[in-house]
Amino acid sequence: MSGGEILRLEGIDKRFPGVHALNQVDLDLVEGEIHMLLGENGAGKSTLLKILSGSILKDSGRILLRGRPVEITDAHHARTLGIGMVYQELSLVPGLTVAENIFLGRWPTRAGGLINWPEMVTQAEAVLGSLGVPVDPRVRVRNLSVAEQQLTEIARVLALDVQILLLDEPTSALSDRDRDRLFGFLRGLRGKGVSVLYTSHRLGEIREIGDRATVLRDGRKVGTVAVADAAEDTVVRMMVGRDIRERFPKTPVPIGAPVLTVRNLRASNLLRDISFTLHSGEILGVFGLRGAGRTTLARSLFGLARLESGEVLVNGGGIEVTSPEEAIRHGIGYTTEDRREGLVPMMGLPPNITLASLDGVTRAGIIDHREEQRIGARLVEDLRIQPPVLSRPVRLLSGGNQQKVVLAKWLASKSRVLIFDEPTRGIDVGAKTEVFQLMGRLCAQGVGLLMLSSEIPEVLAMADRILVMHRGRIAAEYARGEATQEDLLRSAVGLSGSGMEEA
Amino acid sequence: MTQHGYGSWVTRLLLKGGPIIALFLLAGYLSAVSPHFRTTSNFMNVLAQTSVTAILAVGQTLVIISGGIDLSVAAMMALAGSLSAVSLAYWGWSVWLGLPLGLAMGTLLGLLNGLVITKGRIPDFIATLGMMTTARGVSLLLTQGLPVPSHVTAIQLKAYLPPELIWLGSGAVLGVPVPAVVAVATALLGWTVLHYSRLGRSALAVGGNREAARVSGINVDRARIAVYAFSGFTAGIGGLVLTGRLNSANALMGEGMELQSIGAVVLGGTNLFGGEGTVVGTAVGALIMGVLGNGLNLLNVSAFWQRVVMGLVIIIVVIFDQWRRRRFGA
Ligand SMILES: Nc1ncnc2c1ncn2[C@@H]1O[C@H](COP(=O)(O)OP(=O)(O)OP(=O)(O)O)[C@@H](O)[C@H]1O
Ligand SMILES: [Mg+2]
Numbered sequence: 001m002s003g004g005e006i007l008r009l010e011g012i013d014k015r016f017p018g019v020h021a022l023n024q025v026d027l028d029l030v031e032g033e034i035h036m037l038l039g040e041n042g043a044g045k046s047t048l049l050k051i052l053s054g055s056i057l058k059d060s061g062r063i064l065l066r067g068r069p070v071e072i073t074d075a076h077h078a079r080t081l082g083i084g085m086v087y088q089e090l091s092l093v094p095g096l097t098v099a100e101n102i103f104l105g106r107w108p109t110r111a112g113g114l115i116n117w118p119e120m121v122t123q124a125e126a127v128l129g130s131l132g133v134p135v136d137p138r139v140r141v142r143n144l145s146v147a148e149q150q151l152t153e154i155a156r157v158l159a160l161d162v163q164i165l166l167l168d169e170p171t172s173a174l175s176d177r178d179r180d181r182l183f184g185f186l187r188g189l190r191g192k193g194v195s196v197l198y199t200s201h202r203l204g205e206i207r208e209i210g211d212r213a214t215v216l217r218d219g220r221k222v223g224t225v226a227v228a229d230a231a232e233d234t235v236v237r238m239m240v241g242r243d244i245r246e247r248f249p250k251t252p253v254p255i256g257a258p259v260l261t262v263r264n265l266r267a268s269n270l271l272r273d274i275s276f277t278l279h280s281g282e283i284l285g286v287f288g289l290r291g292a293g294r295t296t297l298a299r300s301l302f303g304l305a306r307l308e309s310g311e312v313l314v315n316g317g318g319i320e321v322t323s324p325e326e327a328i329r330h331g332i333g334y335t336t337e338d339r340r341e342g343l344v345p346m347m348g349l350p351p352n353i354t355l356a357s358l359d360g361v362t363r364a365g366i367i368d369h370r371e372e373q374r375i376g377a378r379l380v381e382d383l384r385i386q387p388p389v390l391s392r393p394v395r396l397l398s399g400g401n402q403q404k405v406v407l408a409k410w411l412a413s414k415s416r417v418l419i420f421d422e423p424t425r426g427i428d429v430g431a432k433t434e435v436f437q438l439m440g441r442l443c444a445q446g447v448g449l450l451m452l453s454s455e456i457p458e459v460l461a462m463a464d465r466i467l468v469m470h471r472g473r474i475a476a477e478y479a480r481g482e483a484t485q486e487d488l489l490r491s492a493v494g495l496s497g498s499g500m501e502e503a
Numbered sequence: 504m505t506q507h508g509y510g511s512w513v514t515r516l517l518l519k520g521g522p523i524i525a526l527f528l529l530a531g532y533l534s535a536v537s538p539h540f541r542t543t544s545n546f547m548n549v550l551a552q553t554s555v556t557a558i559l560a561v562g563q564t565l566v567i568i569s570g571g572i573d574l575s576v577a578a579m580m581a582l583a584g585s586l587s588a589v590s591l592a593y594w595g596w597s598v599w600l601g602l603p604l605g606l607a608m609g610t611l612l613g614l615l616n617g618l619v620i621t622k623g624r625i626p627d628f629i630a631t632l633g634m635m636t637t638a639r640g641v642s643l644l645l646t647q648g649l650p651v652p653s654h655v656t657a658i659q660l661k662a663y664l665p666p667e668l669i670w671l672g673s674g675a676v677l678g679v680p681v682p683a684v685v686a687v688a689t690a691l692l693g694w695t696v697l698h699y700s701r702l703g704r705s706a707l708a709v710g711g712n713r714e715a716a717r718v719s720g721i722n723v724d725r726a727r728i729a730v731y732a733f734s735g736f737t738a739g740i741g742g743l744v745l746t747g748r749l750n751s752a753n754a755l756m757g758e759g760m761e762l763q764s765i766g767a768v769v770l771g772g773t774n775l776f777g778g779e780g781t782v783v784g785t786a787v788g789a790l791i792m793g794v795l796g797n798g799l800n801l802l803n804v805s806a807f808w809q810r811v812v813m814g815l816v817i818i819i820v821v822i823f824d825q826w827r828r829r830r831f832g833a
Contacts, residue, residue: 304718328720336718344711346779355708355719358701366699409719 005067006031006195007052007164012061014047016396019387021047023219025061029164034186034196036206036227038239039216040428041400042386045199046088048216049166052197053085054078082163086170088199088399088426089340090149092141092156099124099137102156127159128152132181146173146337147290154182158189165189165196169399171205172426173337175290175454176489183209201400201428202455203232215239240430247433248461251440255464256280258316259448260301260332260417265310267300270472274310278417278448283439285463286452289492292469294452295337298419301450302334303327314417328356333415335406337422337452342406345395349385350376352394352405357413379408383434400427407435411442418442419450424458436462456485470494521824522771522787529791533798540801547680553793554682555580555748555757557786558741559764560771561693562613562734564785567768568697569730570710570777571627575616575634576738577760581752582638583609584742588651588752592662602668605746606739612638613735617728635761642754650751664751672747682744686786689740693782696733706730710777766817767792772824791820 007029014022022044029035037045050056052063054072063070065081072078078085092101099120100107108119124137133151141149150173157165165186171179186196186209198210206213206227213230215222215238222238236244258277265274270293278284288294299305301312303321312319314330321327327334333356336342344352350372354361361372373390380388383404385397394405403426410418420439424432439449439462453459459466466483468476468491476491533540559576566573587605590596596604612634619630652662674681697703705726708716717723741760746752771788773780795816799809 302718323722324718325720325722334718340712341714341718344708344715344778346711346774347707351704351707355704355716355721358704362701365701367701367704369699 004031005029006065008062008064008067009048009052010062010064012048012051012063013059014044014051014056015059018389018392020219022051022058025216025219025221027214027221027224029195029197030212031195032190032193033211034190034198034209036210036213037197037199037216038206038213038235039199039222040239041404041426041431042398043216043239044219045216046168046398049085049168049197049199050087052078052083052164053166054083055085055087079160079162082161083166084157084160084162084164085166086154086157086168088168088172090146090153090338092149092153094142095140097138097140098128098135098144098152101141101152102127102137102159104156123159124155127155131155131158131185133178145290145295147175147178150174151178151182158185163194165194167196167198169199169201169426171200171202173422176456178290179205201426201432203236203429206232206235217241236429239428244429244433247429248458249433249437249440250462251437251444253281253440253443255282256446259314259446260450261311261313261316262301263311263313265297265300265312266308267310268296268305268308270296271300272472274474276467276474276477278450280416280446280448281443282464283443283449283451283462285459285466286450286469287454287456287459287466287488287492288469289454291471292492293472294469295421296472297469298334298421298450298452301327301419302332304334328413328415331414331416332419333410333413333417334419335410335421335423337425339399339403339406339425342409343394343402346393348376348391348393349380349405349408350390353379353408353412356409360412360414375412376408379411382411382438383408384431400431403427404431404435407438411438415447417448417450419452421452422454423451424453424455432458456488459488460485468492521827522784522791522820525770525820526787526791526794529794529798533794533801537798537801540798543678545797545801547675547678547683549790549793549797550683550686551680551748552797553789554680554686555741555745556760556763556767556792557686557789558689558737558744559760560767560785560789561689561782562737563764564693564768564771564773564780564782565697565703565706565730566627566734567765567773567775568710568777568780569706569727570713571620571727571730572631572765573613573616573731573734574628574631574761575612575638576734576741576764577757578635578638578642579609579612579735579738580742580745580760581754581756582612582642582645582742583739584746584752584756585642585646585651585754587668587743588664588746589645591665591668592652592656598665598667601665602743605743606736609735609737609739609742610732611735613732613738614728616735617731620731621724621727639754646752646754648754650753652751664746668743668747669750670747672744672749682748685740685744686789689737690782690786693733693737693785697782702726702729702733707778710774711779763792766813769824770817770820791816 005028009027012022012025039045051058054075054077102124103120107115110116121137128135133155135148154170210227212224212226213235214224257280259280260278263275266272286294296305300307303323303326319330353376354372361368376390385401385404394402424435451463464480466478467474468488470492539545563573563576583605586608587601590604591601616631616634619625620627656662671681676684705721708721709723709726713723745756767788768785769775770791771784773784799812
């Protein structure tokens, strides 16, 4: 934190129909600082950032850039002012290559206005290389994992020469290693005087990268603190307005009979020799680095990827799953890694929530709207989805609240086996605790949970057993309490740790 | 994030009631400038003329909601109507067989559309464009390019269409044209399917986000096939009504109605990209087109200009619709 003030916001106000998203928010950003923007789901963080990036317009308030008032009219205008943003929801064009996406709209050209392809690829390689992103710029974005897409998205904005960088939950899909690289890069930018406004629900990052933090609650500013002299608990209290006593509430549940058994599974040219058993009432954590095959495993069990060989048994009976429809019929549920794959954006909450269990609300072929509303209302309350307006299309919910709707859908489905792929991605501290409590409740009802997560503390605290995957195989298995953070990381990179069974 | 309901009634009306407002403004204007517009007989006339478009538009609504488009509705209608007419006038079938035959034909054609699109992995636009030409061709072969029954056959062979079919197209119950009654019944059916059946829900989900529908266990292909079959079915209904109204079927009847049906759906506020829409809106959209055509006639606007105006109105209403969606975040 060296230079003077570069950006000042005064009394920023924004209303959406039925929601006062930002209520008289002030904020100042200093040259060369990383400023954390914190708050619960729906607090208004993304709205504030989007106003600065020109993708939505404020209702009132003043924005001063280097002391001079500006009206940011659109994204292009923001860019000419030196402001760049990485959006919370991925916004790449799936059908184009990584390089084309990075230079979208400003492709390097040759004389005559034709696009200079080799030049573009070289430049893209340079940008990706400086971030340490191992992605081929010639690959289409459609074929990238969520983490790779997120890295591409970041690279795209970093390729612009910006003075103010807005990052909306850039690390929600990143592994620790990618995150470390990103942070290294951000520190470099800070050294060059670039200012960063940064939101995240990963509390550890506040201290790791932040200089100051501003907390929003219900659209209002609660306060700004210097990170160095604010304890994590203080920040959490500012965010949620109360103390959170137990961050990882783990209810002991008796472990029952096997609900899901996988034997010698082989799939998608990646998975090999996968064998494990999931029991009723058990949370089986699956940890691994990017590309280790966790999501592929989930997708093959759910009928979204083809099995080459191997056996899958549910409740002791062998099943063959070639589509999600069949998987659901056998009592398997799956929350996708990318929540946009799980929601119908224009639909309201209840129809989204009952989408995977329409049988439950159909009587003699007729959808029972009253029952559907009842189920929707109950889960909205259980998960504290905000705002609790059932008819609101889910695309108008904040990212974290959308994630809760995805979870609600599978809670409504009465599945016996639930596969959660990064279930807490993008949801706030309070809501994480609620999700963990819910997982406990599900286990008590006899559900078996496969929890895929890159959050080591989460896996260590919640899982009854942990599988670590490495290059498509199960590299290690740990019982609860047996492993440390170190062990998981070592196994995940293929080094043998202690207490491990070689697969 | 203070709660204050979900917008005032004004925003709500602007959000949902766009087409209704347009219809009232239009009707109000025409009532003011043309006394004849206000008469009951003219009103019934508009209803009768709007009916066939409205019937086709019901199936079209479901197709568009599911993320597709059906360019073949008018051609399927012509083939279904022609087949019914041929069976009734020339093959001597009874109405109890001849009318269902038309409906079955329409449904079958729609089913074929759905199968070609899903199993053949062909874009909806192309598949139904192909069906549009093919069905017209088959109708021409079937009728040998003549009306059914043609004047000659009617006189020489005493081949007539049964009175029940004529009634369907030109009769009236309690002063209301039968086609309008059929259109309302079809719209009710469409509304029920959309609102209360798994198929309707699946169509909304598939059109809103195909991937989400799939991972939620919806059989996407089956839903899309069913939606096209439904569109074929309503085209069959339209074929019977139109044949009754014209007193005969012909292979080229209703040309251009596929575009009118799409116009009605879009005017009714259904999202052309799928995922949201209502049958009631479509009915209102069809009425807007009907009232507009009627009004232009009454105002002695030439047929050439009528086309121009129709086209412009569709574009203007849709621009307005997009604007209010953005402005009010519908
Ligand atoms: N386009 C919109 N139309 C209506 N309401 C909206 C719109 N965008 C956001 N909102 C509402 O404004 C509020 C603030 O949303 P915002 O996305 O800024 O939250 P956030 O702090 O980024 O939350 P999260 O941590 O979950 O991403 C929410 O209640 C949200 O539902
Ligand atoms: Mg957000």
